[in-house]
Amino acid sequence: MKLAMTINYSGDFKADVQRVQDLERAGLDLVWVPEAYSFDAISQVGYLAAKTSTINIGTGIINSYSRTATAVAQTAAGCDFVSDGRFVLGIGASGPQVIEGFHGVPYDHPMPRIIDYINVCRMVWKREPVVYDGSVIHVPLPAGQGTGLGKALKIINHPKRADIPIYWASVMGRSVANTAKHADGWLPIFFDPTKYKDVWGEDIDRGLAERDPSLGPLQMSAGGVVAIGDEYAGDGANAVLDFVRPSYALYIGGMGARGQNFYTKICARYGFPDEALEIQDLYLDGKKQEAAALVPREMLVNCNLVGSKDDVAERIAAFKEAGVTHLQVMPVAPDPLPVIEQLRDLIG
Secondary structure, rough: OOEEEOOOOOHHHHHHHHHHHHHHOOOOOEEEEEEOOOOHHHHHHHHHHOOOOOOOEEEEEEEEOOOOOHHHHHHHHHHHOOOOOEEEEEEEOOOOOHHHHOOOOOOOOOOHHHHHHHHHHHHHOOOOOOOOOOOOEEEEEOOOOOOOOOOOOOOOOOOOOOOOOOEEOOOOHHHHHHHHHOOOEOOOOOOOOHHHHHHHHHHHHHHHHHOOOHOOEEEEEEEEEEEEHHHHHHHHHHHHHHHHHHHHHHHHHHHHOOOOOHHHHHHHHHHOOOHHHHHHHHOOOOOOOHHHOOOHHHHHHHOOEEOHHHHHHHHHHHHHOOOEEEEEEEEEOOOHHHHHHHHHHHOO
């Protein structure tokens, strides 16, 4: 099992780079660079590539609407080149609030769009002329939709790798199944290693049954907040768990309209249907603190790594048993370096 961490998209990026350099020396394997509707992730990936030497650097995530499929392929190839083969392409659909509200692009066909993006990226990296007629993406542009002068082209440069890892941040049904079928890795959210099969098990199994063996086993990057120590055992964990409650409430309650929120459905399928709907109602009514208070403690405990050394070792074992290959962690300590070193020892 490897260790991964996401940097803060609203923090001090250059200070984070210094921290990543220290964490790289401590054994961090992968850093994810988020984008959302903040600074673009790609410029930061390039900066990190110049400032580090061994750590893998991934987009966590870029969306499949604000760049064309071939632009994503070009960008990934460029990031992989400047990082000497350390780039990981994390991609997802985002949601209609960001795609239509910030980018001004219709949020249509998110799942088939990402499949098309994955296929086009792999064609580009193999230096094949891009002739692709997918569900959403059509390259070259078909006759009647432009000047008619488009021609099939292949990327000029020779990409460092034709198999840059692609991680899909999917959360629902068919998207998760197609992640297991098409992608190299999966970036789930609110991953409870003891209950995830209740939410995604059938979808993952369906996708794996159709997976090309040449892709290798499906990689998974999942985890949560980390606090290790006897002071965090039992009720001592509450202060840390309460710290993440607002984030869970934001997603479960506020990331979408009623009936259109993926994360409300995840919470419900984990066994908390009444709480999920009440959190959503409260959040959308502006009662954010009340919504956060209702996030089930059991969900917070299971999705994070907070407790004594033995407690956290038990949680790590559960994540490993669930098939997580990259334990994604967010230490709450002011200095994450000792925490990463401690986790490295616990993972073995």
